Amino acid sequence: MTPGYIVRRVLLFVLVVWMATSVIFFLPRLAPGRDPIRERLALMAVSGSVMQTAIEEMARAYEEKFGLDQPLYVQYFRFMGDVLRLDFNVSLLMYPSRVIDLIGQALPWTVGLLLTATLIAFGLGTLLGGLTAWPRAPKIFSYLLPPLFAFSAVPYYLLGVLLVYCFAFKLPIFPISGGAPTGTLPSLTVGYMLTVMYHSMLPALSIVLAATGFWALGMRGMMVTTQGEDFMVMAEAKGLRGWRVFLNYGMRTAILPQITSLALTLGHIVSGALLVEIIFQYPGVGTLLYKAISGFDFFTINGIVFFVIVGVGLATLLLDLSYHLLDPRIKRQHA
Amino acid sequence: MAWHYLRRNPRLVAGLLILLGLLLFWLIGSRVVDVRGARPLSAPPDMEPSAEYLLGTDTAGRQLLPVLIEATPRAFEVGLLAGFVGLMIGTVLGFMAGFFGGTVDTVIGGLADTLLPIPALAVLVVIASTIKTNLTVEIMALIVASLAWMTPTRTIRAQVLTMRERGYVEIARLSGMGGLEIIFRELLPNLLPYLAASFVSAVGAAVLASLGLEALGLGPQNEPTLGMTIFWSIYYGALLRGMWWWWGGPLVVIVLLFTGLFLVASGLDEIANPRVRRAV
Numbered sequence: 272m273t274p275g276y277i278v279r280r281v282l283l284f285v286l287v288v289w290m291a292t293s294v295i296f297f298l299p300r301l302a303p304g305r306d307p308i309r310e311r312l313a314l315m316a317v318s319g320s321v322m323q324t325a326i327e328e329m330a331r332a333y334e335e336k337f338g339l340d341q342p343l344y345v346q347y348f349r350f351m352g353d354v355l356r357l358d359f360n361v362s363l364l365m366y367p368s369r370v371i372d373l374i375g376q377a378l379p380w381t382v383g384l385l386l387t388a389t390l391i392a393f394g395l396g397t398l399l400g401g402l403t404a405w406p407r408a409p410k411i412f413s414y415l416l417p418p419l420f421a422f423s424a425v426p427y428y429l430l431g432v433l434l435v436y437c438f439a440f441k442l443p444i445f446p447i448s449g450g451a452p453t454g455t456l457p458s459l460t461v462g463y464m465l466t467v468m469y470h471s472m473l474p475a476l477s478i479v480l481a482a483t484g485f486w487a488l489g490m491r492g493m494m495v496t497t498q499g500e501d502f503m504v505m506a507e508a509k510g511l512r513g514w515r516v517f518l519n520y521g522m523r524t525a526i527l528p529q530i531t532s533l534a535l536t537l538g539h540i541v542s543g544a545l546l547v548e549i550i551f552q553y554p555g556v557g558t559l560l561y562k563a564i565s566g567f568d569f570f571t572i573n574g575i576v577f578f579v580i581v582g583v584g585l586a587t588l589l590l591d592l593s594y595h596l597l598d599p600r601i602k603r604q605h606a
Numbered sequence: 607m608a609w610h611y612l613r614r615n616p617r618l619v620a621g622l623l624i625l626l627g628l629l630l631f632w633l634i635g636s637r638v639v640d641v642r643g644a645r646p647l648s649a650p651p652d653m654e655p656s657a658e659y660l661l662g663t664d665t666a667g668r669q670l671l672p673v674l675i676e677a678t679p680r681a682f683e684v685g686l687l688a689g690f691v692g693l694m695i696g697t698v699l700g701f702m703a704g705f706f707g708g709t710v711d712t713v714i715g716g717l718a719d720t721l722l723p724i725p726a727l728a729v730l731v732v733i734a735s736t737i738k739t740n741l742t743v744e745i746m747a748l749i750v751a752s753l754a755w756m757t758p759t760r761t762i763r764a765q766v767l768t769m770r771e772r773g774y775v776e777i778a779r780l781s782g783m784g785g786l787e788i789i790f791r792e793l794l795p796n797l798l799p800y801l802a803a804s805f806v807s808a809v810g811a812a813v814l815a816s817l818g819l820e821a822l823g824l825g826p827q828n829e830p831t832l833g834m835t836i837f838w839s840i841y842y843g844a845l846l847r848g849m850w851w852w853w854g855g856p857l858v859v860i861v862l863l864f865t866g867l868f869l870v871a872s873g874l875d876e877i878a879n880p881r882v883r884r885a886v
Contacts, residue, residue, distance in 0.1 A: 283720070291724040298729070299736035424864040426814060428821060429857050432836075435845050447846060534723075545727075546821050549840065564735050564822055572735060576728040587723045 277592065284588045291580040295573060296350050300343065359574035364566035370574040373559060378578070380450050381555035384471050385544050388478040395479070396486025397529055401522050403487065404494035407513050415487075423484030428546035431477035435550060438473060445473045448552035474551045478544055489532055493525035500524070534590040611877075618873025624866030628678055628859065635675035643669035644676045644830045655851050662851035664835075665842045673830045674855045680831050681813055681863060684747045688812035691751035693805050696758025701789055703759065704766025715763065718756045726753040727818050734824040741826050750815045758804055765800060769793055803874035810867040817860065832856040 341349070353359065359370035402408040403416055422430070439447040446452075450470050457463065497503060498521075506520045548557030556575055563571035612619055642648060646666040655662040661670040703714040733749050734741065769775060770793075778792050819825060820833020823841070827834075835856045839845070844852040 287720050287723050290720055291729065294724070294729055295732050298733050420868070421865065424868045425861050426817060426864070429836075429860060432845065432853055432857060436848075436850060440845065440848060546818060549822075550845075560731070561822060564731065564824065567735065569735075572732060576732055579725050579728040583725050584723055 280588060280591055284584050287584045287587075288581055291584075292351070292354055292577060293347075295576055295580075296347055299569075300346075354577060359577070360570040362563075362568055362571045364563060364568035364571065370571050373571060374556065374574055374578055377554060377556045377559045380553060381544070381548065381557065384474055384548075384553065384555065385478075387471075388475040388544075389482065391475075392479045392482035393486050393529075393533055396483040397490045397522075397526060399483065400487035400490025401494050401517070401525065404491045404498070405517055405521065406498070408517075416491075419484035419487045421484070422480050423482075423488055425481055426546075427478055427481040427544060428550050430481050431474065431547045431550040434473050434477050446470050450554040471553075474547050474553055477547055477550075486529065490525060490529055493528055494521055497521055497525050530590055534587040615873050615876060617869045617876075621866045621869025621871075621873055624862055625870065628862055628866065629682075632675055632678045635671070639672055639675055641672045641676055643672035652847075652849065661855050662849070664838060664844075664849075664852050666838070668830070670835075670851060670855050673835055674832075674859060676830045677832045677835060677856070678859055678863075680743050680829065681817070681859075683743055684750065684816045685809040685813035685867075687744065687747035688750040688754060688816065689805055689809035691748065692754030692812065693758050693801070693808045695751070695755035696804075696808075697762055697801065699755065700759045700762030701766055701793070704763040705770060705785060705789060705793070711763075714759065718759045721753075722756045722760070724753075726750075726815060729753060730815060730819055731822065731824065734819050741824075743826055743829060743831070746816055746819070746826065747812070750812050750819075754808060754812060754815070758808065761804065762797070762801075765797060766793060769796060799874065799878040803871060803878045806867055806871040806874060810864065810871065813863065813867070832860055 357371055359374075362368050362370050362373055365373065399412065399415060399419070402412040403419075405412075435447060438444050446469065451457070451463070451467050452470075502524075503516065503520055506516045511520075545557030545560055547553070548555045549561045552558060556578070560572065560575045562568070563575065646668050649659055649663045649667050649669050651663060651665050651667045653659050653663040659669050659671070661674065663669050664673075699714050699718070703711040730749055730753065734746070775788060775792055778788050783791070816825070817833040817836075820831050821836050821840075823834075823837045825831050825834040825837070833856075836853055839849070839853040839856075844850075
């Protein structure tokens with residue numbers, strides 16, 4: 272891996288984030304129709320917290336504060352400058368909390384749940400997928416295929432709905448919602464960690480169940496195509512043991528596209544899991560986004576989407592940079 | 607011949623049957639059941655399934671059987687429309703990049719590579735939340751399609767690259783065929799099975815994306831859709847109130863729809879990639 276490659280790859284990451292942020296800025300402003308601040312104020316007027324006559328005045332004050340009365344290009348540069356400083360203004364819905372603080376509180380919950388569940392599903396699915404395509408694996412693995420097919424066809428959050436109904440409503444084994452019991456203060460004690468884990472069991476299970484099938488199918492496809500390759504025949508001919516051929520020759524070659532798709536589908540996983548959070552009212556970024564959308568909290572929506580983009584871009588970057596560790600063929604090219 | 611092949615491809619048959627079943631559910635349902643029951647306040651709220659209200663009613667007084675009958679074709683519509691538009695853009699760009707190469711390839715490939723890692727749902731949320739006041743099924747499909755062309759572009763470009771150097775294309779070029787003629791008469795027919803498989807997965811992805819938007823409450827407000835029904839059931843706490851009939855129906859339809867699409871896609875994949883066929 273040359274320094275030039277690393278620099279080019281980092282530049283691509285910056286480009287991706289810049290393009291996506293521009294898309295977020297321009298699309299809503301080109302689309303006809305909505306005026307977030309006036310709408311928010313109108314809602315407040317309906318609920319009686321603002322006098323009807325004061326709305327126009329307040330709207331103008333807001334517009335001036337956020338620069339919405341300036342020409343588009345001035346707004347764009349101002350927006351980009353704010354984004355660089357991670358300043359996403361104040362939440363319209365939870366005024367006067369700053370968007371960045373709201374995201375900061377929600378992010379650890381999401382990352383903890385997502386990262387663990389995704390990695391478990393990836394590991395489990397890849398191994399199972401490899402085994403179902405391996406002719407000498409025990410017969411039992413081929414029976415696993417139909418249920419894996421079925422689960423991978425269901426969106427994550429729908430499995431979540433079923434799990435809540437079965438294991439929290441009908442059989443109250445697990446808590447029905449939330450990230451920790453209401454009223455407990457976050458602390459670094461073993462007891463608190465245990466309750467957090469207990470609360471995360473069902474959401475994590477719904478992600479793992481749905482995603483394992485997806486990874487298993489991808490890995491199975493890859494393993495099937497490696498079966499006829501020369502190096503596999505060679506490994507067999509050398510008389511290597513079955514599990515060594517399986518792990519070092521089969522799995523190692525077949526896993527690379529899996530890693531690529533881990534990076535590519537991370538966005539998909541994030542968005543799917545956002546909905547899982549909503550089902551379980553988990554106090555993460557998804558639930559925050561949900562509240563922001565229903566209250567049309569424009570600044571919070573933008574802030575969250577920006578973080579999702581950066582997160583996915585960063586994951587792709589890190590995985591690209593770690594490719595050469597995984598595939599000997601790529602290592603030679605960059606050496 | 608096609609019949610013979612269908613008999614050897616049980617996955618494709620099973621998938622087609624499931625999708626056909628869903629279409630029949632709509633066709634027969636919309637003739638037998640009064641679909642005006644899908645409107646709010648057409649029945650008493652929160653009724654359990656009974657002889658009168660077969661799948662029960664929701665908190666707004668919609669009857670859920672008519673809601674499902676109305677919503678099922680809409681999911682198909684969004685998926686087919688968005689999948690078609692996305693695949694069309696992807697095919698055109700992929701062919702141009704793969705066939706002409708050079709600067710065209712660099713620009714198109716670069717654009718697809720830069721846009722691909724952007725999580726589609728995140729951008730869709732921003733767009734949909736801005737124009738949600740008068741969102742229709744068609745506009746929703748176009749929004750979804752606008753971020754669904756990158757994967758087809760890349761895969762079709764790769765396919766065209768492998769075909770470009772083959773003998774028959776070379777001969778066509780030597781015999782004086784123009785670029786467009788070669789694309790339409792020589793390359794496209796060979797790619798048809800592959801395009802069919804990509805189309806079905808594009809439809810699946812589009813349905814998934816639109817359901818995600820709807821479940822966040824960003825779907826059409828005035829038309830019953832599967833995702834919006836899930837959204838309302840979460841919004842009104844149907845899970846905690848044990849109203850399984852509210853979310854159960856859409857869930858079953860969605861699972862059937864995805865299973866059907868998935869089976870068809872993997873069945874077509876066997877036709878498109880003979881390598882997979884041999885091993886499965």
